[in-house]
Amino acid sequence: MLARTAANLYWMSRYLERAENLARVLEVNQGLAWLKAARPGEDMAAPLRLTDSEAAFAAQHGAELTPAALWAFLGFSAHPASIRSCLARARDNADAARDALTGEMWQAIHATWLGMQAAIDAPPADPANFADWVKERSQLFRGITYGAIHRNDAYRFIRLGTFIERADNTARLLKLRYRGHRAGMADHYGLMALLESVSAQDAYLAVYHDTVSAPKVAELLLLNPDAPRSLAACFAEIRQILPQIGGPRGRAAKKRATELAAALEYGELQDILAHGLQNYLGEFLDQLTQLNDELHAAYMEAA
Structure with a gap:
């Protein structure tokens, strides 16, 4: 292509x-x-x-x-x-x-x-x-x-764009709205707004059967592979798509995507919160920018 x-x-x-x-x-x-x-x-x-x-x-x-x-x-x-x-x-x-x-x-x-x-x-x-x-x-x-x-490279680049953008949006929304363990109705409304902004309110109830809490919202949107707009779900898709793109290029992008997917698949919420969620999300967004740049260099710029 x-x-x-x-x-x-x-x-x-x-x-x-x-x-x-x-x-x-x-x-x-x-x-x-x-x-x-x-x-x-x-x-x-x-x-x-x-x-x-x-x-x-x-x-x-x-x-x-x-x-x-x-x-x-x-x-x-x-x-x-x-x-x-x-x-x-x-x-x-x-x-x-x-x-x-x-x-x-x-x-x-x-x-x-x-x-x-x-x-x-x-x-x-x-x-x-x-x-x-x-x-x-x-x-x-x-x-x-x-x-x-047809399931060709055109299909794969379309799907790749969807999941890169979706992961970016979820990370930015979580970084914007997450206020940790602060109490109060305003924070409750903010967490509900976060879930609704990524169509995850039903997923939250299905997983936790509980009132909304900040750590559980973070866990759902970061690490749950069954929540369609979670970072884990997006990178599970990206990790599958990239190896299917033909040609010898893209090793750096494939390596980074695999590492990010593995970190989300096997990550623990307590480790992320100990590191600081805002720090974690800032680093994740930096990694996503680098992945985007590597994809461009490998596949979207004339050789």
Whole structure:
């Protein structure tokens, strides 16, 4: 496969996953802001901190945070972190890799972009409906991909982009929202928001049958291989995908991915907490950045 095609497929998938993740975060954040005990002003800034866009938001909307302003900025504006920009870049990458996609996949991407354009022209009265639509479009594309495309390197780069982006999102959300053992209803709401932001509230109840606690949330999202958006689940997939990509390249990326997967598979929560969860997640995100760079150098840059 040509390096540029691999890069287009990888980033198409990452941008779709990013749009879905951001839609879920904005939807959950809006609900959290309505709860007085949740310290609305602080929690409402979470999507801006997650996307490193606080300064850009303030330049456009001033210091006042409202759900409407957040949706306008991170949903429909041309800012690079917005859902609109993510879907535009997914569409552009799909067009550049048109020959590697099935007709159904390409049509799904373009139908999503047409729907996004309609939302830009007439923003929905209820942003929650828009968030549901974004999630459904991303999930539809994944379903079409899984059911329609030949299991070749194109499929593998699409799946690789999904799980790299998903791991990045889960790690950043956990780093942002985890406050350790501090007591209080605000922290309870924050933990619930974290679980809802990665669609893990049902998984938590299925595993623990208990009230929400910070260590158990961390254990679920870090080490549980059966929670689809956990770091362990993402790297179990990545470790399977990389050896299937043809050619002699990618030894450094495969080595790093294997080491990260093994550390998550055999890791112990008490060791992570003793090291400091914020330290652990910062180091993990650095490793993920290096893995992304190694993947680019091995497969997505012209030799």
